[in-house]
Amino acid sequence: MSTEPQITETVKERERQPLNIGRIHDLAEALLPVHSQIDQHTSISDPELNQKLIELMGILRDLHPADVANVLESLPQKERVIVWKLAEPEDDGNVLLEVSDAVRETLIDAMDKDELLAAVEDLDADDLAELAEDLPQHVVAEALQTRDEEERAQVQAALSYEDDQVGAIMDFELVSVRADVACEVVLRYLRRFEKLPDHTDKIFVVDEEDVLIGVLPIRKLLVSDPEETVENVMAKDVVRFRPTDDVEEAAQAFERYDLVTAPVIDENKKLIGRITIDDMVDVIREESEADMLNMAGLQEEEDLFAPVWDSVKNRWVWLAVNLCTAFVASRVIGAFEGSIAKIVALAALMPIVAGIGGNSGNQTITMIVRAMAMGQITGQQAGRLLNKEIGVALVNGLIWGGVMGVVSWLLYQSPGIGLVMVAAMTLNLLLAAAVGVMIPVLLDKAGRDPALGSSVLITAVTDSGGFLIFLGLATIFLL
Amino acid sequence: MSTEPQITETVKERERQPLNIGRIHDLAEALLPVHSQIDQHTSISDPELNQKLIELMGILRDLHPADVANVLESLPQKERVIVWKLAEPEDDGNVLLEVSDAVRETLIDAMDKDELLAAVEDLDADDLAELAEDLPQHVVAEALQTRDEEERAQVQAALSYEDDQVGAIMDFELVSVRADVACEVVLRYLRRFEKLPDHTDKIFVVDEEDVLIGVLPIRKLLVSDPEETVENVMAKDVVRFRPTDDVEEAAQAFERYDLVTAPVIDENKKLIGRITIDDMVDVIREESEADMLNMAGLQEEEDLFAPVWDSVKNRWVWLAVNLCTAFVASRVIGAFEGSIAKIVALAALMPIVAGIGGNSGNQTITMIVRAMAMGQITGQQAGRLLNKEIGVALVNGLIWGGVMGVVSWLLYQSPGIGLVMVAAMTLNLLLAAAVGVMIPVLLDKAGRDPALGSSVLITAVTDSGGFLIFLGLATIFLL
Numbered sequence: 006m007s008t009e010p011q012i013t014e015t016v017k018e019r020e021r022q023p024l025n026i027g028r029i030h031d032l033a034e035a036l037l038p039v040h041s042q043i044d045q046h047t048s049i050s051d052p053e054l055n056q057k058l059i060e061l062m063g064i065l066r067d068l069h070p071a072d073v074a075n076v077l078e079s080l081p082q083k084e085r086v087i088v089w090k091l092a093e094p095e096d097d098g099n100v101l102l103e104v105s106d107a108v109r110e111t112l113i114d115a116m117d118k119d120e121l122l123a124a125v126e127d128l129d130a131d132d133l134a135e136l137a138e139d140l141p142q143h144v145v146a147e148a149l150q151t152r153d154e155e156e157r158a159q160v161q162a163a164l165s166y167e168d169d170q171v172g173a174i175m176d177f178e179l180v181s182v183r184a185d186v187a188c189e190v191v192l193r194y195l196r197r198f199e200k201l202p203d204h205t206d207k208i209f210v211v212d213e214e215d216v217l218i219g220v221l222p223i224r225k226l227l228v229s230d231p232e233e234t235v236e237n238v239m240a241k242d243v244v245r246f247r248p249t250d251d252v253e254e255a256a257q258a259f260e261r262y263d264l265v266t267a268p269v270i271d272e273n274k275k276l277i278g279r280i281t282i283d284d285m286v287d288v289i290r291e292e293s294e295a296d297m298l299n300m301a302g303l304q305e306e307e308d309l310f311a312p313v314w315d316s317v318k319n320r321w322v323w324l325a326v327n328l329c330t331a332f333v334a335s336r337v338i339g340a341f342e343g344s345i346a347k348i349v350a351l352a353a354l355m356p357i358v359a360g361i362g363g364n365s366g367n368q369t370i371t372m373i374v375r376a377m378a379m380g381q382i383t384g385q386q387a388g389r390l391l392n393k394e395i396g397v398a399l400v401n402g403l404i405w406g407g408v409m410g411v412v413s414w415l416l417y418q419s420p421g422i423g424l425v426m427v428a429a430m431t432l433n434l435l436l437a438a439a440v441g442v443m444i445p446v447l448l449d450k451a452g453r454d455p456a457l458g459s460s461v462l463i464t465a466v467t468d469s470g471g472f473l474i475f476l477g478l479a480t481i482f483l484l
Numbered sequence: 485m486s487t488e489p490q491i492t493e494t495v496k497e498r499e500r501q502p503l504n505i506g507r508i509h510d511l512a513e514a515l516l517p518v519h520s521q522i523d524q525h526t527s528i529s530d531p532e533l534n535q536k537l538i539e540l541m542g543i544l545r546d547l548h549p550a551d552v553a554n555v556l557e558s559l560p561q562k563e564r565v566i567v568w569k570l571a572e573p574e575d576d577g578n579v580l581l582e583v584s585d586a587v588r589e590t591l592i593d594a595m596d597k598d599e600l601l602a603a604v605e606d607l608d609a610d611d612l613a614e615l616a617e618d619l620p621q622h623v624v625a626e627a628l629q630t631r632d633e634e635e636r637a638q639v640q641a642a643l644s645y646e647d648d649q650v651g652a653i654m655d656f657e658l659v660s661v662r663a664d665v666a667c668e669v670v671l672r673y674l675r676r677f678e679k680l681p682d683h684t685d686k687i688f689v690v691d692e693e694d695v696l697i698g699v700l701p702i703r704k705l706l707v708s709d710p711e712e713t714v715e716n717v718m719a720k721d722v723v724r725f726r727p728t729d730d731v732e733e734a735a736q737a738f739e740r741y742d743l744v745t746a747p748v749i750d751e752n753k754k755l756i757g758r759i760t761i762d763d764m765v766d767v768i769r770e771e772s773e774a775d776m777l778n779m780a781g782l783q784e785e786e787d788l789f790a791p792v793w794d795s796v797k798n799r800w801v802w803l804a805v806n807l808c809t810a811f812v813a814s815r816v817i818g819a820f821e822g823s824i825a826k827i828v829a830l831a832a833l834m835p836i837v838a839g840i841g842g843n844s845g846n847q848t849i850t851m852i853v854r855a856m857a858m859g860q861i862t863g864q865q866a867g868r869l870l871n872k873e874i875g876v877a878l879v880n881g882l883i884w885g886g887v888m889g890v891v892s893w894l895l896y897q898s899p900g901i902g903l904v905m906v907a908a909m910t911l912n913l914l915l916a917a918a919v920g921v922m923i924p925v926l927l928d929k930a931g932r933d934p935a936l937g938s939s940v941l942i943t944a945v946t947d948s949g950g951f952l953i954f955l956g957l958a959t960i961f962l963l
Contacts, residue, residue: 195707206744224680260766261554265683265744283739307851310872327843328836331836342829342832346828350818360806393795397799400793
């Protein structure tokens, strides 16, 4: 049995209160005038404000670190610092782990070296590694000095992996046993621990070389005959990961196979750590948020109350891309200025053609991106999906193109304009379907994330394409 | 002790193989010509095809039901039925639970009554309830007859809640004990179970009225003194849910407090069930997918190979909304046809003004929707966020408006057009910021989901608004 029973818990357990975020906002705002005097240990001369200070401290002490993190993210900078100073210092490390990167920076800026050292003191090696890149270097160095050899090595190991690799979120606290002992012995062994690691739902079974040979689910251990050996009770078929595996793929495996914890092994199949469902849930949440933010053209999760200039920087890339594609579309229109001068109605109708293409293309691309994320699209299927999407586009083009064709005919008393409208809308929908299937497939073949930027790309194609098709047809048939 | 120890497992444990979806696609396609003869128990005359049939059956038997579901979702209708007929019948119920609603319908259509009854035979009450609305009524009725009184009541209870309520996904299998027994007795009691319920990480502690008074985490039970009573070991501070609670809020609590299971209590605080992390992970995944699909204008998760007409129906609502808003924008332009006839360059430049407003507005709205989902936005903050977003819009307007102003000036040799461009872009960005904050805040105050449709609404405002501002300013200053 390889692990020593000395695992401690970092989050203390306490009564949880429902979070009244509005009251905290009110109190923090009321304390703004005295924000420079605020401190855990001193009171404020104004008795009314002091009362509020005490109330705020009381509320914050009862909150779970995850709730404190949520409150901090919701506050403007100055109020945030007030709340941060009054929050339970014992939870500081866990709060820092929970907040978004942008807000973490503002919190670390508000702390001095001793506060930072105290905050990270009780963190596990993997958590310390997670914070390390945001902490001042000398704080990390000093924090490492208080750890033993083994833990320093663990922090270094965690730091050596990319953020999106299993090794970066791997947990080093685990319980392992040998296969040849009886279940009764395992139970006695467990009783020697002061506490078992979080989320322990299985015990890892290793041989004398620390090679993983199975897992013993606690659920099985509890119902099995105490005399039975671990070998006869353990599951040999184990979902296991390598530290270099992609965390998103690991999260999908957790989701698919309903896992709570899973072992991580090195290239020699030796057990080196484990990953847990709570980290996987964060990965799933962050992954879907990142998709949403990327689709909307935000580079990363933004501090709600970031300084204006920080927000400008977070958003400028996509605005610039958008401006470039809009400029191309504008030049397409410019090429047909002669036609527009003759039939001004074209200027009014052309955004309709471009708009429906963009909307429909985004529908197609979203469906395909989702199926790709689930690994459902293989080579020969792209062609068949293309056929289906072309069919959908044709039906939509004839229906909605027909409707808008009749409307424009009546509006401008010109059957020609009506017919050009039907044709242009149908063709732009077909273009949107074709490009909507091809963009994610090609991005994926090129080894890129099929989601990122595909919405901007499709809109660029359907805008410029829609203007070109509509104005081109009008120039040929109406002039 | 209230629960009888007779919980059985429905998913059998077996060796898991890496999923080779491409090979399954190839085999299913090869079997297409003989798809009508395909059956678990008969062989095919052509020896080569028979070989492929056997290979496909072999692959499918080794797959986890979640992987089979993924494969089924990825296939066109006919191949899907082939794979479905060849998949392990024992897993049918679990596969049906895993697939998307759209695909579930096509699978159920391919099964006869006896197959359906066999598929749902071993399902838990909550799972049967989940499938019930997709199954033919007489199958549900017959399936219920084979259950005992208690289970029938559980199915009815689960069916009485909305899909988005905790009661609909609540699990009835749980282990509860009294507070006054010793830990040793609990361990002996557990050993009487053949198997513990999935994900059991805690045992619920109830009084003689079945009122929940605490939980006994297995992790604590394993390390505590066997002589100690449950009362002294259990946690009294428990995150608990009501069956009418919103599942998304429950999922957030699981995420925030790192839960694996949690008890569900009725209005008298009696323990009636539990919810588990695997269901919560599905909720998180589905919630974020729904946001993504809604933002792209798809009503619901679509069968990748749905018949064209089904796809058209799934997409028409948002296309129609988009056409209406595009038509309004078109009429705004129509009102300025006189100006465009005089300065045709306006037609080429106006999509740039509208486009940047839409892009920037979507950035704002996405950030606010996300913060609202986390409960971070309270009354007085909307005003402060508005101020910040207005500031960002002003900076972006002056930078990007300035760039495009200079470009248009050079392009059209007209400083007037350049100045109108700067002014119009800045004003439309300000409009986008204001509306981007207001739309989700107002939707939320009206009790609506702030995400749904807000992207379409903001684009409608920034398109029509952008055309109006740009063409209006041009008409006033350039004509």
